[in-house]
Amino acid sequence: MKKSRITMLLVLCLIAVLMAGCGKENEGKNSGEKVHIVYVRPGTEVEHNAELVQAINDKLDADGMGIELEIMYIPSDTFQDKLNMMMTTEQEFDLVCVMEDQKPFTSFIANEGIIPITEYVKNSENLQKYIPDWMWESATVNGEIYTIPANWCETADQNCAITIRREKLKEFGLSDPQTMDDLFHMCQVFAENWEGDNKPVVIPMFREPFNYLFRTLDTYPFTVQKDLIYIDQEGNVKDWLETDEFKQCAQFFRKLYENGFVPEDVLATGWSSWNTMLTGDFVWVDQCQLWDTEEIWEERIPGVDLDTIYLNQNAVQFRPNSFRNDTAVAANSAHPAEAVKFMDWVYASQENYDLVVYGVEGLTWVNEGDHSFSKIDPSFEFNADWMIGNMEYERYQKGTYDKFIEIMGKEKPDAVNSVILNFVFDPTPVSNEYVNCQAEVEQSIYPLKLGLVSYEEGYEDALARMKAAGIDAVVAEYQRQVNEYLGK
Amino acid sequence: MKEATKVKEVTKLTKAKNVKKKHGFISDIRKNKVSYLMLIPAALYTFVFGYCTIPYMLIAFKKFSFKKGLFASDWAGFENFKFFFRSQDAWHIIGNTVKLNLLFLFFTILSAVILAIMINEIKNKYFKKVAQSSYLLPYFLSWIIVNYILYGIIGSNYGLLNHALAAAGGETINFYNTPKYWTIILVAVKVWKEFGMNMVIYLAAITSFDEELYDAAAVDGASRFQMCMRITIPLLLPTVVMLGIMSAGKMFYGDFGMIYALVGDNGVLYRKTDVIDTYVFRTLRRIGNPSQAMAISLFQAIMGFLCVWGANYITKKKFKEGALF
Numbered sequence: 006m007k008k009s010r011i012t013m014l015l016v017l018c019l020i021a022v023l024m025a026g027c028g029k030e031n032e033g034k035n036s037g038e039k040v041h042i043v044y045v046r047p048g049t050e051v052e053h054n055a056e057l058v059q060a061i062n063d064k065l066d067a068d069g070m071g072i073e074l075e076i077m078y079i080p081s082d083t084f085q086d087k088l089n090m091m092m093t094t095e096q097e098f099d100l101v102c103v104m105e106d107q108k109p110f111t112s113f114i115a116n117e118g119i120i121p122i123t124e125y126v127k128n129s130e131n132l133q134k135y136i137p138d139w140m141w142e143s144a145t146v147n148g149e150i151y152t153i154p155a156n157w158c159e160t161a162d163q164n165c166a167i168t169i170r171r172e173k174l175k176e177f178g179l180s181d182p183q184t185m186d187d188l189f190h191m192c193q194v195f196a197e198n199w200e201g202d203n204k205p206v207v208i209p210m211f212r213e214p215f216n217y218l219f220r221t222l223d224t225y226p227f228t229v230q231k232d233l234i235y236i237d238q239e240g241n242v243k244d245w246l247e248t249d250e251f252k253q254c255a256q257f258f259r260k261l262y263e264n265g266f267v268p269e270d271v272l273a274t275g276w277s278s279w280n281t282m283l284t285g286d287f288v289w290v291d292q293c294q295l296w297d298t299e300e301i302w303e304e305r306i307p308g309v310d311l312d313t314i315y316l317n318q319n320a321v322q323f324r325p326n327s328f329r330n331d332t333a334v335a336a337n338s339a340h341p342a343e344a345v346k347f348m349d350w351v352y353a354s355q356e357n358y359d360l361v362v363y364g365v366e367g368l369t370w371v372n373e374g375d376h377s378f379s380k381i382d383p384s385f386e387f388n389a390d391w392m393i394g395n396m397e398y399e400r401y402q403k404g405t406y407d408k409f410i411e412i413m414g415k416e417k418p419d420a421v422n423s424v425i426l427n428f429v430f431d432p433t434p435v436s437n438e439y440v441n442c443q444a445e446v447e448q449s450i451y452p453l454k455l456g457l458v459s460y461e462e463g464y465e466d467a468l469a470r471m472k473a474a475g476i477d478a479v480v481a482e483y484q485r486q487v488n489e490y491l492g493k
Numbered sequence: 494m495k496e497a498t499k500v501k502e503v504t505k506l507t508k509a510k511n512v513k514k515k516h517g518f519i520s521d522i523r524k525n526k527v528s529y530l531m532l533i534p535a536a537l538y539t540f541v542f543g544y545c546t547i548p549y550m551l552i553a554f555k556k557f558s559f560k561k562g563l564f565a566s567d568w569a570g571f572e573n574f575k576f577f578f579r580s581q582d583a584w585h586i587i588g589n590t591v592k593l594n595l596l597f598l599f600f601t602i603l604s605a606v607i608l609a610i611m612i613n614e615i616k617n618k619y620f621k622k623v624a625q626s627s628y629l630l631p632y633f634l635s636w637i638i639v640n641y642i643l644y645g646i647i648g649s650n651y652g653l654l655n656h657a658l659a660a661a662g663g664e665t666i667n668f669y670n671t672p673k674y675w676t677i678i679l680v681a682v683k684v685w686k687e688f689g690m691n692m693v694i695y696l697a698a699i700t701s702f703d704e705e706l707y708d709a710a711a712v713d714g715a716s717r718f719q720m721c722m723r724i725t726i727p728l729l730l731p732t733v734v735m736l737g738i739m740s741a742g743k744m745f746y747g748d749f750g751m752i753y754a755l756v757g758d759n760g761v762l763y764r765k766t767d768v769i770d771t772y773v774f775r776t777l778r779r780i781g782n783p784s785q786a787m788a789i790s791l792f793q794a795i796m797g798f799l800c801v802w803g804a805n806y807i808t809k810k811k812f813k814e815g816a817l818f
Contacts, residue, residue, distance in 0.1 A: 117560035273669040274757035275644025448760035473581040
């Protein structure tokens with residue numbers, strides 16, 4: 006009898022635990038007159054989270070904002086799925102971190118997941134002041150502003166560079182490459198002179214267009230979207246696969262692959278560009294990779310002297326896209342005005358920005374002056390600059406490569422903007438074709454692009470598959486919308 | 494007289510009903526309070542996540558708006574199904590999904606049954622325990638870990654297999670660029686990971702068989718092999734069929750966790766590895782349209798239901814002991 010009572014008690018406890026998990030998360034969060042704002046972002050809860058959020062709320066109180074912040078963390082790998090689920094089940098939250106490379110804000114608009122905030126933005130002095138007009142244009146659809154761009158870095162000439170080991174170029178007597186032939190020659194010299202068991206390879210970030218190669222082509226500048234659509238500066242839209250520019254890049258990569266300079270397992274899930282870079286056995290890595298301090302890189306690869314360079318120094322500075330991250334207001338938000346007001350407050354002063362982005366001074370970071378700082382725990386990251394940052398207040402870690410700051414943190418007023426910089430494609434009229442073409446990119450475009458399949462052998466098949474997926478309809482719709490946008 | 498007999502019969506029936514009532518559902522609950530109490534968490538879980546979510550299936554037929562919600566969103570008919578069924582690979586992907594599931598099912602059951610019988614024959618109890626645990630271990634590894642193990646074996650530069658091939662003077666194989674090997678690779682990995690757990694179920698069934706049957710067979714001079722063929726396998730068959738029917742419900746679901754972890758976005762291999770779930774994930778991850786995702790889930794659920802019902806129907810006709818309902 007006693008045993009059965011204990012069992013019953015245990016079972017009741019189990020039920021209680023189960024039911025506790027079904028409670029509404031935001032219940033009872035309104036404290037006094039303050040409006041409770043929930044900011045949903047990717048990542049896992051950081052150390053000192055409670056203290057950091059409390060510090061933000063204390064400052065919000067001191068400034069008489071009448072707002073209380075809560076940060077909701079969703080693990081990065083399940084962020085989009087869980088966000089969809091929360092929106093579908095009408096869970097209340099206010100601000101959501103949008104990553105344009107994963108799910109652009111236009112996709113949220115298609116399902117009415119986010120709401121227009123034009124009116125609130127127009128009344129926000131700091132948002133207007135620190136986010137340029139052309140960025141707001143990119144955040145505008147059908148005359149309404151839908152999202153707050155993170156103006157944390159200069160996008161002109163940002164991802165059309167490569168990162169090299171400067172000390173190896175010096176050691177092998179090589180000057181900075183300017184053309185595709187120079188790059189191939191560099192690979193050959195590296196392979197001939199490399200000491201160590203592993204042959205150095207090229208590390209391609211193949212999920213993005215190879216913008217650094219585009220600089221070497223006569224027709225540069227032009228814009229390539231998702232390896233699917235090509236747009237020249239006249240506003241002509243083409244299927245990227247069918248262009249001569251794609252052919253030249255694919256043939257170059259085939260040459261690299263045939264000579265063993267592209268990792269054979271580059272598409273395997275076990276292969277990691279980051280881990281390969283950490284071995285130091287590389288000729289170049291796509292884009293600017295000078296993310297950490299020189300000291301950290303010295304620890305990772307002893308003797309390394311990383312540098313980021315551009316091919317074809319004579320090419321114009323080019324800004325292919327506007328912003329890559331932004332913060333939107335969710336459709337289920339009960340306090341959209343306050344949500345935007347909070348964002349305006351973040352950009353109101355260096356003190357507010359520091360609190361929200363870097364945490365509490367002395368607890369998580371140390372002020373090194375002149376827009377630089379040191380992390381107390383090197384791995385700590387609160388609400389990163391790339392999520393919510395702004396160049397006006399952004400700090401760089403002490404010891405960051407000067408080149409990195411030059412590329413990311415210095416505005417390039419002379420850069421040529423892409424003709425579609427502020428254009429936002431609405432895929433709704435061709436949604437079935439568009440999703441199928443996107444799925445097809447991985448199957449048909451990547452193997453050609455990386456040289457795993459020769460262009461001559463694989464082109465016809467890839468083209469047939471893209472046509473069957475509906476690329477012609479997508480290009481036609483894209484062209485129609487671009488024409489409308491350009492007033493053609 | 495006839496009336497009196499009728500009344501008697503009715504009284505008898507009522508009495509019988511009352512007796513039945515005493516042994517009905519309520520009295521069963523009273524009798525097994527603790528057992529039913531223990532069932533509550535699982536029943537609640539099934540009710541909340543299995544039944545309360547059914548109305549959400551409506552979104553498969555709607556142009557779903559997060560703002561308008563489930564019922565107020567506009568109807569879209571079968572529009573959300575089109576992106577998949579009009580794609581050039583729809584039938585190929587469905588074929589891949591079913592083919593891989595059938596291969597997984599067949600080889601997992603076959604290897605698990607053979608292994609369970611072999612382990613049952615082991616007399617040394619310590620060795621038996623170690624062997625059992627060793628076979629079970631892979632089941633608890635995540636697919637991500639399994640992926641790294643696989644990469645360590647078949648990787649081009651650092652893979653054991655390619656090193657062995659090179660050492661033997663053979664040509665190395667770029668597995669991650671050659672689709673033809675991947676049906677075998679996927680089946681082998683799936684069987685390796687899951688046959689341990691299946692084996693435990695079959696082993697549990699085998700140990701419950703009446704020992705007297707084996708004793709009688711031994712008296713008649715049957716060998717261990719004959720006992721296995723004439724006693725163990727026939728007695729094990731209902732369990733095998735039952736588990737088979739249950740697996741049939743998942744015939745149209747690709748093992749997303751497995752295939753995405755092992756193949757990822759390697760488009761070169763899709764011809765052999767793409768299943769419904771990986772295709773839908775790849776297609777919708779940027780757009781993230783819940784209506785389109787639900788449309789495909791609904792298709793998979795209906796097909797799964799038909800498979801279970803069909804498998805059970807055939808089993809009931811051919812092998813009654815194995816039928817589930």
